Amino acid sequence: MDAHVPQCARLGGMSGVLTSVVIVLADSGPFTRECVDHALASDVPVEVIIVDNGSTDGIPEALDRAYAEDDRVRVIYNRANLGFGPAVNRGAAQAHGDRLLVLNPDCLVEPDTIARMAAHMNVHTGIVGALVGDSAGHIDAASRRRDPLLRRSLNTLFGRKGDNGIDIGGPMPQGVEEVEIVSGAILLMPRAVFDRLGGFDEAFFLHCEDMDLCRRARDGGYRVLLAGDVRVLHGKGGSSRHRPVFVSRHKHRSMYLWFRRHDPAARNALLRAVVWSGIWTHFVLKIPGQLARRRRR
Secondary structure, three states: OOOOOOHHHHHHHHHOOOEEEEEEEOOOOOHHHHHHHHHHOOOOOEEEEEEEOOOOOOHHHHHHHHOOOOOOEEEEEOOOOOOHHHHHHHHHHOOOOOEEEEEOOOEEOOOOHHHHHHOOOOOOEEEEEEEEEOOOOOEOHHHEEOOOOHHHHHHHHOOOOOOOOOEOOOOOOOOEEEOOEEOOOEEEEEHHHHHHOOOOOOOOOOOOHHHHHHHHHHHOOOEEEEEEEEEEEEOOOHHHHHOHHHHHHHHHHHHHHHHHHHOHHHHOHHHHHHHHHHHHHHHHHHHHHHHHHHHHO
């Protein structure tokens, strides 16, 4: 028996399927400890792999010390910010589970969250998401979305009503629903599917990598499902608040990258140039407000 495989992984086959929980940090703040504690309290076997993208807040080191005696927890230090998707891929490369749960450090799962999400899986399932919301019970519209094709993005940007935008109107489902995109704040996948897809596309540094993964899963013949009966508390990112312009720059870059990769409209060179100009103009116009909000905090 491999001495380097954690005890939780060796027990996984006897007591249930092992789920590898991958959490990426980038100055994500003390809330991460609560996130890890909740994941470890799951009623299915888990290992937690914390991947640090060059944090300077001391949290990864504190977690390393706190869980030094728990072989279910490992901390991987990248010593630099590699981006979200690349960090997840590095965590997954060291995972022993048959399932992967990609979890934001500002999300809290309940003991039965993983089991309830996994209950919706079958051989055709590529990704299962959940409803993410705040402490007041408001569900984030990003829990389920349509592909951000150009026409849909414009409808959303200009507030046009109807079913032609990125967001899906109406109440959230009470049970499972097949969708195009689920929130990257929490994604459950069979490890085999993650590997077949090549993990996250590392060209996406930050943002839209979940949209890209969902699209590639569907293109590969897998279903993307929203578990409408599972709700997860989402605290909306400490990392983003500390570096709003940095995050916004990568978000806008990723928006254009997704457009180039997946939108048929991108075949038109003139339209590509217009979209590129529009995206970066939007980025520049948002900078003053972002800096002002940061100063107020």
